[in-house]
Amino acid sequence: MIEIDGSYGEGGGQVIRTAVALSAVTGKEVKVTNIRKNRPNPGLKQQHLKALETAASICRARTSGLFPGSTELFFSPMEIKGGKYEIDIGTAGSITLLLQSLMPALPFAKEKVELMIKGGTDVAWSPTIDYLQHVTFRALKHLGYAGSVTLKKRGYYPRGGGEVSAVFEPCKLRGFHFRKEEENKRGGENPIEEDIRKGGRDLNQGKEVMGVSHASNLPAHVPARQAEAAESILLEAGYGSRINVQSCELLSTGSGITIWSGYCGGSALGERGLPAEKVGRRAAEEIISELRTEASVDVHLADQLIPYMALAGNSSYMVREITLHAATNIWVTEQFLGVKFRIEEKEGLFEVSVD
Secondary structure, three states: EEEEOOOOOOOOOHHHHHHHHHHHHHHOOOEEEEOOOOOOOOOOOOOHHHHHHHHHOOOOOOOOOOOOOOOOOOEEEOOOOOOOOOEEEEOOOOOOHHHHHHOOOOOOOOEEEEEEEEEEEEEEOOOHHHHHHHHHHHHHHOOOOEEEEEEOOOOOOOOEOOEEEEOOOOOOOOOEEEEHHHOOOOOOOOOHHHHHHOOOOOOOOOOEEEEEEEHHHOOOHHHHHHHHHHHHHHOOOEEEEEEEEEEOOOOEEEEEEEEEOOOOEEEEEEEOOOHHHHHHHHHHHHHHHHOOOOOOOHHHHHOOOOOHHHHOOOOOEEEEOOOOHHHHHHHHHHHHOOOOOOEEEEEEEEEEEOO
């Protein structure tokens, strides 16, 4: 049995998500203690519980400690099964974070896994659904990963109500070395981008940035202003952009914008009293800080890729910063897979690699 100190490094939910996913892959029992110990409200929250319960269902695991506020859990997996699963987080808990608990294990399922998930698609402190779809899955495809997500409805904090379907096929992961030149291929391998071009703005200057600006139960000018502000900042920095604008009426009220280019993204969410222009500017400034470097992936994708790179072997990327999330994910992954990541500083960037 592997024992993981949940207060290590980042000390949040990511420790649990990676530990449970890799427990399912390896078949090794895991005990996680001190869960979210240093958070204002320690222990498991609703979205963690739903992720753990779903992971347990998919790999027929024996578990203990799965209750609100629990600071210790035990997870003993069996065979990873395919099938269809419906998950309702019950709050605006992040759908993308729930998927992080499952996705590294799903290539090893015996059959296809189909998920229908209800919760939050665009909420704070988590990747947006558009980032997952257009950045994370784009990168994972190069590692041989066979999965996709489809947005049905958006869900914002606090009411949630978002719906996402996801399909994962059994597959064999393969090594890949992420490089800047791969990112520069216009349009890349993302089939969604053609749809966005049809409704977006064609500003062909420099590297092209794609995006979606969206809002629910708010005036149509809100997502439009978010997009216009982002486009303006990007153009000043030398990047053309095509940002689709979406306005709808859903269960929850909110707004946001996600933009991407290759393996880099930027996003921001609307807040009460925060001008739409500032929302768009935040997203643009985030991606510009990545595109101006020679990094091959952004700092958020860098930590997400760690378990997949370890499972695939012979992989690497360049990133401008080793975040606490990335360092934590490396540590947890090494506990399960017996691999050793190398981090080398090169001309102001960091190369992260695994054999």
